[in-house]
Amino acid sequence: MTDIEKTAEMLRQLGCEYRTDARFDALTTFHIGGPIPLLIVPDSTEKLCGVLRAFRENNTKFFILGRGSNLLAPDEGVDYPVILIAEGEFSAVSVDGNTVTAGAGALISKLCTAALDAGLSGLETEYGIPGSVGGGLFMNAGAYGGELADSLISVVSVDRTGELITRKKEELSFSYRHSSFTDNGEIVLRATFLLKQAPQEQIRAAMDDYMNRRKTKQPLNFPSAGSVFRRPEGFFAGKLIEDAELKGYAVGGACVSEKHAGFIVNTGGATAKDVKELIAYIRKTVYDRFGVLLEPEVLTL
Numbered sequence: 001m002t003d004i005e006k007t008a009e010m011l012r013q014l015g016c017e018y019r020t021d022a023r024f025d026a027l028t029t030f031h032i033g034g035p036i037p038l039l040i041v042p043d044s045t046e047k048l049c050g051v052l053r054a055f056r057e058n059n060t061k062f063f064i065l066g067r068g069s070n071l072l073a074p075d076e077g078v079d080y081p082v083i084l085i086a087e088g089e090f091s092a093v094s095v096d097g098n099t100v101t102a103g104a105g106a107l108i109s110k111l112c113t114a115a116l117d118a119g120l121s122g123l124e125t126e127y128g129i130p131g132s133v134g135g136g137l138f139m140n141a142g143a144y145g146g147e148l149a150d151s152l153i154s155v156v157s158v159d160r161t162g163e164l165i166t167r168k169k170e171e172l173s174f175s176y177r178h179s180s181f182t183d184n185g186e187i188v189l190r191a192t193f194l195l196k197q198a199p200q201e202q203i204r205a206a207m208d209d210y211m212n213r214r215k216t217k218q219p220l221n222f223p224s225a226g227s228v229f230r231r232p233e234g235f236f237a238g239k240l241i242e243d244a245e246l247k248g249y250a251v252g253g254a255c256v257s258e259k260h261a262g263f264i265v266n267t268g269g270a271t272a273k274d275v276k277e278l279i280a281y282i283r284k285t286v287y288d289r290f291g292v293l294l295e296p297e298v299l300t301l
């Protein structure tokens with residue numbers, strides 16, 4: 001039995017869903033990346049913890065996947081299991097008074113819409129970020145001056161041994177596109193946000209405004225992973241790339257967006273190799289022209 005077959009047998013015993021035919025290109029917004037030998041899709045904390053405990057015992061390497069919207073996955077795929085946090089209790093969103101609790105796999109947009117439906121304000125700027133709540137807290141995703149963590153009050157996570165941890169926001173750190181979860185290897189299970197009551201029309205108008213700004217400025221008609229680079233101190237990455245006359249510059253199917261130079265778009269058949277080469281070219285060109293070294297925001301597996 002191979003390691004993957006042994007893990008599949010363990011998953012059958014746990015009653016945990018899995019697939020052996022998954023690919024990163026179908027699970028990432030870049031539509032790039034090769035096979036995943038074992039995609040594990042737990043739908044409950046209990047099953048996830050069972051998997052983590054077994055992985056701990058066998059020292060099995062694995063990767064946690066959210067909605068794949070900030071990821072550049074390898075063309076050749078990976079040779080270890082990937083755990084997808086998206087199904088069952090992980091996609092649930094519930095409202096209780098002024099608080100909203102979302103499973104880590106729930107789309108950020110679903111969280112925002114649940115808040116709107118309940119007449120709760122505080123998440124409007126996040127509407128339209130295409131990731132999950134767990135990926136959003138890992139990255140401390142944000143937009144238009146807001147961050148997902150702004151209205152956060154607590155998070156339930158699990159460490160790599162399968163131990164559950166509940167923390168208040170004050171016990172966690174969040175900074176620009178970085179959080180405690182970026183460093184501690186824990187898996188976010190669910191998060192609770194404290195919001196304020198406001199008229200629904202006002203919340204809806206703000207959400208529509210932020211979504212319209214995205215549609216106007218971002219190349220949403222092409223696969224991408226959003227902004228490729230972090231915002232350098234005192235500059236905007238997109239403006240530097242545009243000023244370096246790189247709009248439209250392409251390597252294979254990977255191209256600097258004509259609409260927003262901070263985005264690399266997959267114009268068809270782009271490989272991770274194309275994107276990496278293009279990133280390296282952009283970094284070198286911008287550094288040579290302006291002396292600013294751009295740091296990638298997109299995570300490379």
Ligand SMILES: Cc1cc2nc3c(=O)[nH]c(=O)nc-3n(C[C@H](O)[C@H](O)[C@H](O)COP(=O)(O)OP(=O)(O)OC[C@H]3O[C@@H](n4cnc5c(N)ncnc54)[C@H](O)[C@@H]3O)c2cc1C
Pocket residue numbers: 029063064065066067068069070071085104105128129130131132133134135136137138139140141142143181186187188189218220224225226227299
């Ligand atoms: C068109 C477009 C627009 C975007 N706009 C924005 C924007 O305005 N602001 C912004 O900040 N980002 C933006 N992004 C990037 C992306 O949506 C965010 O970074 C998002 O938070 C990633 O979440 P995800 O679920 O897709 O994570 P993934 O891409 O699946 O994973 C990203 C990282 O999070 C980890 N992770 C995922 N789930 C969990 C979990 N439950 N527990 C622990 N770790 C986890 C993964 O292991 C990985 O390291 C944009 C992307 C696109 C494609």
